[in-house]
Amino acid sequence: xxxxxxxxxxxxxxxxxxxxxxxxxxxxxxxxxxxxxxxxxxxxxxxxxxxxxxxxxxxxxxxxxxxxxxxxxxxxxxxxxxxxxxxxxxxxxxxxxxxxxxxxxxxxxxxxxxxxxxxxxxxxxxxxxxxxxxxxxxxxxxxxxxxxxxxxxxxxxxxxxxxxxxxxxxxxxxxxxxxxxxxxxxxxxxxxxxxxxxxxxxxxxxxxxxxxxxxxxxxxxxxxxxxxxxxxxxxxxxxxxxxxxxxxxxxxxxxxxxxxxxxxxxxxxxxxxxxxxxxxxxxxxxxxxxxxxxxxxxxxxxxxxxxxxxxxxxxxxxxxxxxxxxxxxxxxxxxxxxxxxxxxxxxxxxxxxxxxxxxxxxxxxxxxxxxxxxxxxxxxxxxxxxxxxxxxxxxxxxxxxxxxxxxxxxxxxxxxxxxxxxxxxxxxxxxxxxxxxxxxxxxxxxxxxxxxxxxxxxxxxxxxxxxxxxxxxxxxxxxxxxxxxxx
Amino acid sequence: xxxxxxxxxxxxxxxxxxxxxxxxxxxxxxxxxxxxxxxxxxxxxxxxxxxxxxxxxxxxxxxxxxxxxxxxxxxxxxxxxxxxxxxxxxxxxxxxxxxxxxxxxxxxxxxxxxxxxxxxxxxxxxxxxxxxxxxxxxxxxxxxxxxxxxxxxxxxxxxxxxxxxxxxxxxxxxxxxxxxxxxxxxxxxxxxxxxxxxxxxxxxxxxxxxxxxxxxxxxxxxxxxxxxxxxxxxxxxxxxxxxxxxxxxxxxxxxxxxxxxxxxxxxxxxxxxxxxxxxxxxxxxxxxxxxxxxxxxxxxxxxxxxxxxxxxxxxxxxxxxxxxxxxxxxxxxxxxxxxxxxxxxxxxxxxxxxxxxxxxxxxxxxxxxxxxxxxxxxxxxxxxxxxxxxxxxxxxxxxxxxxxxxxxxxxxxxxxxxxxxxxxxxxxxxxxxxxxxxxxxxxxxxxxxxxx
Numbered sequence: 001x002x003x004x005x006x007x008x009x010x011x012x013x014x015x016x017x018x019x020x021x022x023x024x025x026x027x028x029x030x031x032x033x034x035x036x037x038x039x040x041x042x043x044x045x046x047x048x049x050x051x052x053x054x055x056x057x058x059x060x061x062x063x064x065x066x067x068x069x070x071x072x073x074x075x076x077x078x079x080x081x082x083x084x085x086x087x088x089x090x091x092x093x094x095x096x097x098x099x100x101x102x103x104x105x106x107x108x109x110x111x112x113x114x115x116x117x118x119x120x121x122x123x124x125x126x127x128x129x130x131x132x133x134x135x136x137x138x139x140x141x142x143x144x145x146x147x148x149x150x151x152x153x154x155x156x157x158x159x160x161x162x163x164x165x166x167x168x169x170x171x172x173x174x175x176x177x178x179x180x181x182x183x184x185x186x187x188x189x190x191x192x193x194x195x196x197x198x199x200x201x202x203x204x205x206x207x208x209x210x211x212x213x214x215x216x217x218x219x220x221x222x223x224x225x226x227x228x229x230x231x232x233x234x235x236x237x238x239x240x241x242x243x244x245x246x247x248x249x250x251x252x253x254x255x256x257x258x259x260x261x262x263x264x265x266x267x268x269x270x271x272x273x274x275x276x277x278x279x280x281x282x283x284x285x286x287x288x289x290x291x292x293x294x295x296x297x298x299x300x301x302x303x304x305x306x307x308x309x310x311x312x313x314x315x316x317x318x319x320x321x322x323x324x325x326x327x328x329x330x331x332x333x334x335x336x337x338x339x340x341x342x343x344x345x346x347x348x349x350x351x352x353x354x355x356x357x358x359x360x361x362x363x364x365x366x367x368x369x370x371x372x373x374x375x376x377x378x379x380x381x382x383x384x385x386x387x388x389x390x391x392x393x394x395x396x397x398x399x400x401x402x403x404x405x406x407x408x409x410x411x412x413x414x415x416x417x418x419x420x421x422x423x424x425x426x427x428x429x430x431x432x433x434x435x436x437x438x439x440x441x442x443x444x445x446x447x448x449x450x451x452x453x454x455x456x457x458x459x460x461x462x463x464x465x466x467x468x469x470x471x472x473x474x475x476x477x478x479x480x481x482x483x484x485x486x487x
Numbered sequence: 488x489x490x491x492x493x494x495x496x497x498x499x500x501x502x503x504x505x506x507x508x509x510x511x512x513x514x515x516x517x518x519x520x521x522x523x524x525x526x527x528x529x530x531x532x533x534x535x536x537x538x539x540x541x542x543x544x545x546x547x548x549x550x551x552x553x554x555x556x557x558x559x560x561x562x563x564x565x566x567x568x569x570x571x572x573x574x575x576x577x578x579x580x581x582x583x584x585x586x587x588x589x590x591x592x593x594x595x596x597x598x599x600x601x602x603x604x605x606x607x608x609x610x611x612x613x614x615x616x617x618x619x620x621x622x623x624x625x626x627x628x629x630x631x632x633x634x635x636x637x638x639x640x641x642x643x644x645x646x647x648x649x650x651x652x653x654x655x656x657x658x659x660x661x662x663x664x665x666x667x668x669x670x671x672x673x674x675x676x677x678x679x680x681x682x683x684x685x686x687x688x689x690x691x692x693x694x695x696x697x698x699x700x701x702x703x704x705x706x707x708x709x710x711x712x713x714x715x716x717x718x719x720x721x722x723x724x725x726x727x728x729x730x731x732x733x734x735x736x737x738x739x740x741x742x743x744x745x746x747x748x749x750x751x752x753x754x755x756x757x758x759x760x761x762x763x764x765x766x767x768x769x770x771x772x773x774x775x776x777x778x779x780x781x782x783x784x785x786x787x788x789x790x791x792x793x794x795x796x797x798x799x800x801x802x803x804x805x806x807x808x809x810x811x812x813x814x815x816x817x818x819x820x821x822x823x824x825x826x827x828x829x830x831x832x833x834x835x836x837x838x839x840x841x842x843x844x845x846x847x848x849x850x851x852x853x854x855x856x857x858x859x860x861x862x863x864x865x866x867x868x869x870x871x872x873x874x875x876x877x878x879x880x881x882x883x884x885x886x887x888x889x890x891x892x893x894x895x896x897x898x899x900x901x902x903x904x905x906x907x908x909x910x911x912x913x914x915x916x917x918x919x920x921x922x923x924x925x926x927x928x929x930x931x932x933x934x935x936x937x938x939x
Contacts, residue, residue, distance in 0.1 A: 023837075067860070067934045069799065070867075131863065135854035142853055150900060157901055161893060168851075168889050172882040176875075179867045 003062045004051070005076040008044040008086075009122045012037055012093070016115035019108055031101040034111040038090070038097040038118065045090040053080045053477060056484035058128060058191065066132070071187035075128035080481025081256055081334055082125045084474060085249055088341040089125065091459075092245045093118040096238040099349060099456045103151075110151060114238065117143040121246045125253060130178045131188045137174070140247055141167050144231075144239065152234040159234035166227040170217030173210035174254070180207050181262065194261045208266040211259045212274070218251030219307045222281040232300035233361075237352025240296065244303050245345035249337050252310045256330070260314055261485070267318045272410075275315035279416045282308030286422035295354070295361045298430060299347045302387060305419055306340045306395070309333075312416060313402040320409040323483070329409070330482040331475055332401025338474065339386075339394035339467060346383040346460040350376060353453055354434075357446050363430055368439030375449040377435045379457050384427040386464045389420050393468035397475070491545035494538055494552045497531040497560055498599055504528070505592040512585030520585035521575055524592050528568040535560040548666050549606035551733065556603035558802040559729050563602070563722055566809035567595040569919045570722065573714035573813065576916035577820050578627075587627060591718060594620035598726030601694075602733070607655045607665040610730060614651065614690060617723050618644045624719070625711040636710025643703040647693035654686015667737040680742035687734060688751065694727035695781045696720075698755040705774040713824070716770055717816030720777040725805045728784045732801055736791045745789040745872070752789065753880045755782030760887040767826050769819050769895060773812070776850065776891060779884065780808060786865040786881055790872035797868045803934065804861030807849065807927070811858055814923030815846040821912055826898065833899035836909055840899050842924045847892035849927045852885050857930045 015037040019030065053059050058077030066074045078086060096114065103110055120143060123136030141164060149160035182188055185198035192198075199207050217224045232240050260267050267274070285304030292298040313333030317326045353376060355361050370377040386393035399420075406413045449457060467474060492499070504527020511520040539557040544550065571588055578584050597616030604610050622644070626637035655665075661679035662669045673680040689700060696704040708716035738744055759779025766772035787800035821839055822828045833840030849858035862885075869878045912920075 066932075070796075070864075135859075138854045138859075142848060146900070149897070157897060161890075161897070164893065165886055165890055169883075169886045172885055175863070175866065176870070176878060176882065179863070179870050179878075183867065183871050 004044065004048055005060055005062050005078065005126055008041055008048060008090070009076065009119055009126060011041050011044070012115035012122075013119035016112040016119075019112050019115075023108060025108060027104060027107045030107045030111050031097070031103075034097045034115065035094075035101065037115065038094040041118065041122075042090040042094040045086050048078060049083060049087060053078060053083055053480050055480050061128065066129070070182070071189070072131040073129050073189070074132060075189065075191075076123075076126040077128045077191075078126055080478045081253065084334060084338050084478060085125045085253060086122060088249070088338050089118065089121045089246050091463075092241060092341060092345050093121075095345070095349070095456045095459065096241055098452060099241075099352075100238050101452060105151065110147070113143050113147050113150075114242075117147070117242055121242075121250075124250055128190045129188050130181065130190050130193070133190070134171075134175060134178060137250060138168075138171060140250070141171070144235075144243060144247065147239045147242075148231060148235045151236040152239070153236075154234070155230075156234045159230045163227055163231040167217060170214050170224070172214075174214035174258075177207040177210040177214075177258070180210075190257070190262075197262060197264065199263060200265070204263045204266040205269070208259055208263045208270060211254065211263070212270075215251040215254045215259065216277070218254070219248060219281075219311065220251070220304060221277055221308065221311055222284045222304065225281070225285075225304050228304065229297050229300050232348075233294065233296050237348060237355070240300075240348040240352070241345045244300070244348060245341040248303060248307060249341065252307065252314070252333070252337055255311065255314050256333070260318060264318065271315050271319040275312060275319065275410060275413055278308050278311030278315055279413050280308070281305070281311060282416045282419045283422075284308075286419035286426070290422055290426045293363050295351045295363055295430065295434070296348070297361075298363075298426065299344060299351060302423060302426075303340070303344055305423060306336065306344070306387070308419075309399055309402050309416065310336050310340075312406060312413060316402070316405045316409050316413070320405070322408075325405045325408050326485070327479060327483045328401050329405035330485070331478050332398050332405065334478045334482065335467075335471060335475060336395070336398035336402065339398045339464075342460055342463050342467070343383055343386045343394055346379065346457060346464065347387060349453075349456055349460070350380045350383065353449065358443060363433040366434040366440060366443065367437045368435070369443060369446065370435040371439060372443060372446050373448040375454070375457075379449075379461055381431055381435065382461055383464065384431055386468070388424045388427045391468070392465070394464040396468055397471040494541065494543070494545050495550070497534045497538075497564075498596065498603075500531040500534055501527055501564070501592060501596050501599070504531070505589050505596065508585065508589035508592060512583075512589060515585075517585035517588070520588045521571060524571050524588045525568055527592065528564045528571075528595075532561060532564045535564070544605055548668055549604070549609055551603050551605040555729055555732055555798060555802070556599070558805075559602035559726070560599060562802065562806045562809055563595055563598055563725060566722055566725075566813065567591060567718070569809070569813050569922060570714065570718040572915040572919035573717055573817055573820060574712070576817075576913040576919070577712055577714045579913065579915075583627070587624065587715075590620045590624055594624070594718075595722055598722050601726040602729035604730065604733060605667050607659065607667070610690075610734070611648075611652055611655070613726070613730065614648055614694060617694065617726060618648065621719055621723060624715045625707050627712060627715065628710075632710040634710075636707045640703050640707040643693060643700075647689050647700060651686045651690025654683045654689070657686070658683035667734055670734070670737045671739060673742065674739040677742050680738065680744070684738065684742070684744050684747065687731075688747070691727045691731055692751070695724050695731070695784070696778045697751055697781055697785070698758045698778065701755070701759070701778045704778055705771045708774040709768060709770050709824075713770060713816055713820045716774070717813050720774065720816070721809050721812050724777065724781055725784075725808065728781070728788070728801060728805070731785075731788050732791060732798065735788060740792060745791075745874075748785055749789045749874055749877050752782045752785035753877060755779065755785065756881060756884040757782075757887075760884050760891055763891045764887065764894070768824055769822075769826055769829070770816075770824050772826070772891065772895070773815060773819065776888070777812060779888065780812070780850070782884075783862065783865055783881060784808075786869040786874070786877060789874055789877065790868035793873075794868040794871035796864055796871060800861070800864035800868045803864050804858070807857035807861040807930070810923045810926035810930070811846045811849040811856075814842065814920060814927060815850065817916060817920050817923065818843040818846065820916060826895065829895055830898045830901075833896075839912070839920070842920055843899065844896055845924055845927055847896060851888045851892055855931045857927045857934075860931045860934045
């Protein structure tokens with residue numbers, strides 16, 4: 001049988017290597033290759049989806065010896081937590097490749113970085129070996145650093161530097177936790193760690209604190225979210241989409257896969273604290289977003305809000321003893337990762353398209369755009385409504401499940417629902433300022449979405465609606481794994 | 488006698504090659520000297536392979552043929568060959584070129600004695616042999632800067648060497664033997680053990696450029712030709728670390744030496760990177776960075792005898808360090824000593840820029856590069872030995888390291904390309920860089936072939 005997972009993971013970087021070894025290709029060739037490769041990768045991930053997941057274990061596992069001396073192997077596999085994220089990753093990279101086809105500035109290097117990021121992201125979600133996971137996890141930092149530093153906006157050097165230093169500081173404690181788990185079990189196999197949970201007591205708590213530090217920065221959760229606005233505002237549009245849509249999910253994925261599954265006892269002990277951080281992040285992110293006048297910064301801060309709900313869901317799952325509520329909370333949290341990827345991806349694309357046209361992101365500079373650019377406007381309005389949790393759109397089923405579980409397990413934490421009101425307010429305000437009201441003469445000649453941009457936005461909008469009205473297929477897959485979690 | 492000598496064939500091969508190189512230099516044939524050196528180093532490397540897994544001692548226990556000394560040869564000999572290629576690229580056509588080649592091989596011979604020695608007398612011999620050759624190498628350019636650097640290096644070396652010999656006499660007195668293997672007799676005599684230990688830290692700490700005996704390193708590296716700085720920052724440093732390992736694994740742990748070494752390690756890493764952060768001369772920056780890297784090696788030293796990861800950690804990180812640090816200095820030969828020389832280099836010479844990024848990220852410890860694998864071993868060893876706090880300090884320093892190395896990477900891609908035309912790169916340098924990049928990139932993925 002074909003090693004489908006490995007092919008999917010390494011196809012992008014292989015194409016990237018070919019581009020590197022044969023420099024001097026025309027811009028068109030480079031972009032055709034990039035769209036083709038990410039498209040094939042997306043199709044391959046659909047084939048993996050057809051392969052399905054099994055309850056209580058990883059499916060489609062691929063294994064190969066790597067450093068036998070320390071028990072590290074090359075191991076890939078998927079379950080109901082990672083497979084949806086894999087699908088999200090391949091889709092967003094495919095759309096990013098289409099969107100970046102207009103890029104003229106050193107397109108070859110940019111595409112190589114993007115393809116490298118895709119391999120790193122897929123590897124992070126599929127790795128079943130902790131050392132391998134860490135390798136992919138860190139490689140993504142390098143790729144994102146160069147993407148921000150090379151193609152970002154005005155203040156890109158400083159933002160890229162801060163991003164790299166901050167997240168490297170964040171990820172190194174994870175290495176300590178991984179080494180701790182390794183030294184107590186003699187292997188880097190994540191399945192063994194999940195099944196046997198080698199650390200107990202104080203050591204487990206230390207490892208949990210290290211992991212929480214790492215994943216909180218990545219998520220990002222209050223109070224270690226401060227790198228996010230700078231990195232997002234300065235990053236190129238594709239960088240923002242990948243960062244928010246895919247790379248933030250490393251944090252929540254790790255929170256479930258590592259923190260919850262490998263040190264569940266310690267996680268339960270610290271559960272209330274983690275829940276409190278989640279609640280506070282959700283509310284804080286909403287209010288911080290309310291204070292922004294820069295559209296991109298506003299969307300960036302709503303990420304802090306939405307990711308806060310995921311942290312809440314995971315914490316609720318650890319705190320409750322009722323397996324049904326636990327499954328509901330984790331289903332909701334996982335679905336929220338996907339919804340956030342789609343919705344925030346769409347919003348960052350749209351803000352980027354607006355910025356391409358107007359070279360501004362200030363809400364106050366716009367007004368009455370809806371008549372001139374109806375497609376862009378309506379897509380933004382729909383995505384914004386999805387982001388504020390309107391029923392029938394992607395975030396609703398996810399947030400509904402999280403709040404349902406919260407209400408049953410830790411009713412006090414429901415105050416986070418306050419954030420939804422704030423989010424509604426800020427999105428309605430931004431829609432009113434940018435798309436409604438008195439038309440600004442300056443933008444009378446602004447063109448609407450062209451064909452390439454339609455190809456990017458329309459699939460996202462359709463999926464946002466589809467997940468909103470018929471989330472069952474996706475939730476079934478997630479539920480297969482979440483209902484069988486044992487700890 | 489015959490048996491003992493047969494285990495020393497690699498060392499003897501190198502010694503013979505060095506002699507022949509001196510003859511070639513007398514005949515004014517530097518290219519022949521270079522060829523002899525490369526062939527001699529290659530032959531010595533290959534001849535090491537049959538005895539790699541032997542675990543024995545020769546000449547009455549004074550010289551060890553074990554995993555550490557075997558892998559020391561596999562790391563140091565190819566490393567010296569790379570350094571020869573760098574020297575060729577930088578000093579080709581200059582007077583006394585051949586002398587440099589033969590001196591490099593002689594210093595490496597001393598380095599092998601440090602790494603394989605099982606006796607204090609050999610330790611002293613190794614320190615002197617590596618020292619004498621190094622002083623001459625640093626002063627090669629014969630200008631004021633080089634003379635000042637060489638003088639500092641010499642004075643520092645003489646004083647620390649004398650202190651070391653004085654301290655070793657305590658161990659000799661206490662144990663009644665100069666063999667390391669008799670150091671176990673010092674168990675329960677902490678004063679004698681500590682006196683000797685401090686002296687060894689002074690002597691070998693100078694050689695490995697550990698804080699606070701590192702002051703000579705930036706001056707010596709900056710005064711010397713860049714290729715010589717590259718060589719000194721790698722070969723003599725690793726030899727000193729291997730010597731540390733040979734000595735300390737026989738010193739009883741309850742004399743408290745691991746804590747002393749751990750404190751030195753913390754100070755070395757931190758001070759090295761903090762100082763590197765403010766340098767504007769890339770050679771000095773890399774000098775301070777190599778001071779800090781020496782501190783990372785000590786993470787494995789503190790775990791000797793406790794963690795089975797300790798010896799592999801030293802070997803794996805040593806091999807990685809040879810490739811990435813020589814490579815980084817090699818790029819400096821192309822670009823120039825000032826940080827301003829790197830402005831726009833990533834766009835002017837994309838492949839060389841990419842190589843530099845690989846070397847610097849590997850020095851930081853970013854996966855999947857070779858340096859990362861080494862650091863995983865190092866951190867694992869330190870944690871297993873109970874030095875979690877030291878691993879945390881090492882990790883914080885890795886962030887500092889990134890800040891240091893990004894100071895070179897950022898101007899490479901940040902500024903617009905300058906109009907200066909790129910001169911062609913000498914073939915020998917190109918070969919050395921390709922090998923260094925290949926090892927740094929690929930060995931991380933194939934770390935399975937390394938010792939366990």
